[in-house]
Amino acid sequence: MENTKSYWQENLRLIFICLIIWFVVSFGFGLLLVEPLNEFRLGGYKLGFWFAQQGSIYTFVGLIFWYTKKMNELDKKHNVEES
Amino acid sequence: MNKHTKIAIFVAPFLLLGGYIASDYYLESLAKTDKVFKLEPEGHCDVFNKKCVLTTGEMKVSIEQNQQNTVINTTYPIDEAILFVVNSEQDVTPYPMTMKQTPYYWQSETQLAEKLANKSDNVKLRIIVKYQGDQYIAQFYSQTIR
Known part of the structure; x- marks a missing residue:
């Protein structure tokens, strides 16, 4: 029971981290901080614009793989990995 | 997998x-807030000789004297326009303008023709133009150059 609770707590922590990153790159970089970020350029594009158009989506895809990796590690730690 | x-x-x-839906709501709420834009003269401003254009972004306001009437012409169909004449004692006389056939042209009878009739005459002016809740404001000088 304690093991299950710990697994779930760590799972929630990972989800929470993912949601914070999701919010920061989409809302934060793409909208709230778009003007200061536009002072910098990435590949010829203003950075704030780039985050709104592409950067946030790349980050979301990256988050999928990061979450999977961390969850697989968590499964191993709690001996519940898929056979 | x-x-x-x-x-x-x-x-x-x-x-x-x-994220997209939330962003849309956020941007829509931002767009609803009224904004104030500062108009800047394009070069020298000479209302008496019909050479005075104020601009910010796509909004342009042309001001000219037509006999006793001061007429403004804008690039957008504005909702309201008020011209202010500031004298040397900094007293302000407002001239609310009335629409002249279309919302692109507004006019008001003013004393500018007398104040600017001679070469080198100059007057401090202010203008407030309202368009879809936004305000376009300017303080500038008109000087007669010929």
Whole structure:
């Protein structure tokens, strides 16, 4: 029971981290901080614009793989990995 | 593909859609707030000789004297325009303008023709133009150059 609770707590922590990153790159970089970020350029594009158009989506895809990796590690730690 | 990858790939599009919808609401709420833009003269301003254009972005306001009437012409169909004449004691006389056939042209009878009739005469002016809740404001000088 304690093991299950710990697994779930760590799972929630990972989800929470993912949601914070999701919010920061989409809302934060793409909208709230778009003007200061536009002072910098990435590949010829203003950075704030780039985050709104592409950067946030790349980050979301990256988050999928990061979450999977961390969850697989968590499964191993709690001996519940898929056979 | 294990279960975590499947869950992450399944959830990601919903977060993406949620992000777009939330962004849309946020930008819509921003757009509803009224804004103030500062108009700047394009070069020298000479209302008496019909050479005075104020601009900011796509909004241009041309001001000219037509006998006793001061007439403004804008690039957008504005809702209201008020011209202020400031004298040397900094007293301000407002001239609310009335629409002249279309909302692109507004006019008001003013004393500018007398104040600017001679070469080198100059007057301090202010203008407020309202368009779709936004205000376009300027303080500038008109000087007669010929």
